[in-house]
Amino acid sequence: MNKGLQKIYSEIPKRYELINHLLTFGADIRCRKKAVEFAIDRDGAVRSGEAQKGDGVTWVDICSGTGETVMNLSKQADEKTTVIAADFSLPMLNIARSKPEAKKINFVLTDARNLPFADNSIDLITISFATRNLNTNREILINTFAEFQRVLKPTGRFINLETSQPPDRFFRKLMHLFVGITVRRIGAALSGSKPGYVYLSHSIPRFYSADELSTILNEAGFSKVSYKRLYFGFMAIHKAEM
Numbered sequence: 168m169n170k171g172l173q174k175i176y177s178e179i180p181k182r183y184e185l186i187n188h189l190l191t192f193g194a195d196i197r198c199r200k201k202a203v204e205f206a207i208d209r210d211g212a213v214r215s216g217e218a219q220k221g222d223g224v225t226w227v228d229i230c231s232g233t234g235e236t237v238m239n240l241s242k243q244a245d246e247k248t249t250v251i252a253a254d255f256s257l258p259m260l261n262i263a264r265s266k267p268e269a270k271k272i273n274f275v276l277t278d279a280r281n282l283p284f285a286d287n288s289i290d291l292i293t294i295s296f297a298t299r300n301l302n303t304n305r306e307i308l309i310n311t312f313a314e315f316q317r318v319l320k321p322t323g324r325f326i327n328l329e330t331s332q333p334p335d336r337f338f339r340k341l342m343h344l345f346v347g348i349t350v351r352r353i354g355a356a357l358s359g360s361k362p363g364y365v366y367l368s369h370s371i372p373r374f375y376s377a378d379e380l381s382t383i384l385n386e387a388g389f390s391k392v393s394y395k396r397l398y399f400g401f402m403a404i405h406k407a408e409m
């Protein structure tokens with residue numbers, strides 16, 4: 168388990184959401200909603216696979232943090248669907264649990280790299296703005312995605328929302344400049360935690376392009392991978408299936 172990251176997330180939960188909304192001008196909120204739309208699209212794949220077998224349906228939001236994505240997900244869930252928020256930071260999960268919408272959600276304190284779920288038991292996994300945290304290196308990220316695949320049913324789906332690299336050189340440079348100037352200063356000033364936002368300003372420009380992340384998902388064993396770029400490619404949503 169990454170104790171350094173766990174410490175960072177124990178220092179920032181109170182203003183975590185506000186800082187994200189300010190730094191992205193609210194785009195993070197729209198992207199999380201979009202990711203949930205992608206997760207539960209018109210073909211209803213994550214529901215129908217289960218309905219045929221008559222089991223319950225289980226959706227897990229991994230690295231759920233203060234729960235913004237899982238709350239969106241929970242709004243789409245019917246009474247037969249179990250919705251789980253998983254994270255290794257108790258302070259982050261405690262913020263999520265304090266929200267009125269949390270009543271319908273189950274909370275699990277766990278490392279994303281070693282999930283406490285049975286093989287082939289989950290219909291949908293979502294993750295938002297946390298894959299950079301799991302990317303200690305390329306090999307570890309591939310192993311983590313393979314762990315997601317282990318717990319997903321063969322009909323299951325993985326949705327990954329993360330910052331990405333705009334394909335256009337001008338927008339890429341602009342994004343790196345903006346992140347370099349604002350994230351560290353505004354994040355540290357508002358949260359009171361310098362390491363958290365130094366980490367963020369370092370990890371965003373170094374993260375994979377949408378194509379590179381697709382290759383990594385393929386290498387982890389997902390055969391059907393597609394993505395949609397958002398905001399000139401500053402963010403991307405990947406959909407991966409077996």
Ligand SMILES: C[S@@+](CC[C@H](N)C(=O)[O-])C[C@H]1O[C@@H](n2cnc3c(N)ncnc32)[C@H](O)[C@@H]1O
Nearest residue numbers: 176230231232254255256259278279295297300
């Ligand atoms: C940037 S926040 C994202 C939170 C939320 N998904 C969102 O959209 O705002 C990253 C979250 O990932 C969690 N996290 C980082 N590494 C983790 C790991 N190895 N296992 C479980 N949770 C982890 C942190 O505790 C933190 O809550």
